[in-house]
Amino acid sequence: MTPRADFLNNVVADLRIAASFVTIVPVGSSKPADNGAIARATWALPVAGLLVGLAGGASHALASRLGLAPGMAALLALATTALITGALHEDGLADTADGLGGGRTRERKLEIMRDSRIGSYGVCALILSFGLRWSALAAIGNPWAVMLAMCAAHAAARAGLPAFMSLVPPARRDGLAASAGSPPGRSVATAFAIGTLALALALGPAKALVGLVLLSLAGLILARLAIRQIGGQTGDILGAFEQIGEILILLVAAAFLQAGS
Structure with missing residues (x-):
């Protein structure tokens, strides 16, 4: 196999690992995801996010084409992205809110975050997440602008994950964060570049x-x-980071891409 073919195979494998990492789409790589493979593949997380955003934007565009109101189209777009990701990041946000908000000790916080049940902090976090994202998409209104905003939000929110994983140590010796490993500098830089490019193309440099x-x-x-509270990051913390990033980018987009503005 030539170096170029080997490089392309590795890129495809990384893309499949990244997609299986943040979605429920059955596209897992045929190569074993061990020996740091997941950490190396984190550069492709914003690419996987871009595809999720495209799906959400396409759902919004179809709903708008069928004559549905902007609010309903926005709700369907969010439902589409939640379906594709299996609400993985929303689950992480809820668990993070319950754990950091409800536990008194480090051990109790981690225990709460592993509990499948949802508490009042988690419910409030989900209501705020869906409410803010829905409001932003409904305010933008225009299907093309919504498409750009969703692509930028889903790509950029995941572009920061490799850096976060690299800089913040795992809180547990087991679990998703520990098993994934620390992304190398090249993956961190590549993910950041892809996320920045997506933002610039969708919203403009400023x-x-x-x-x-x-x-x-x-x-x-x-x-x-x-x-401070649990000694590092977990898979739930990573999910919360993605949700917060998605919300922030959609709010920025709503401020500049509203229909008629």
């Missing part, structure tokens, strides 16, 4: 910078909370 600043601040705050 607005993309606003989004990047907000994402960075949110990541720093969440990292500080996670380290």
Whole structure:
């Protein structure tokens, strides 16, 4: 096999690992995802996010074409992305809110986060997440602008995950965060570049910078909370990071891409 063919095979394998990591689509790589394979493949997370955003945007466009109101189209777009991801990130957000908000000790917080039951903090977090994202999409209104916003939000929200995983140690010795490993610098840089490009193309350079600043601040705050309260990050924390990033980018998009603005 030539070096070029081997490179392309590795790229495809990484894309399949990333897609199986953040969606329920059965596209897992035929190559074993061990020995740091998941960590190396994290560069492709924003690409997987881009595909999720495209699906959500297409659902919104179809609903709009059928004459549904912007609010209903926005709700269907969110339902589509939740279906494709298996509500994985929403589950992480809810567990994070319950754990960080409800436990008194590190051990109790981690125990709560592993509990499949949802508490009041988790319910409130989900209501805020869906409410803010729905409001942003409904405010944008225009199907093409919604498509751009969703692609940018889903790509950029996942683009920061490799850096977060690299900088914040796992809180447990087992679990998703520990088994995935720490992404190498090349994967971190590539994911960041893809996410930044998606933001710039969708929102323009100046607005993309606003989004990047907000994402960075949110990541720093969440990292500080996670380290202080449970000693690091978990799969649930990563899901919460994605949800917060998605919300922030959609709100930025709503501020600049509203129909008629």
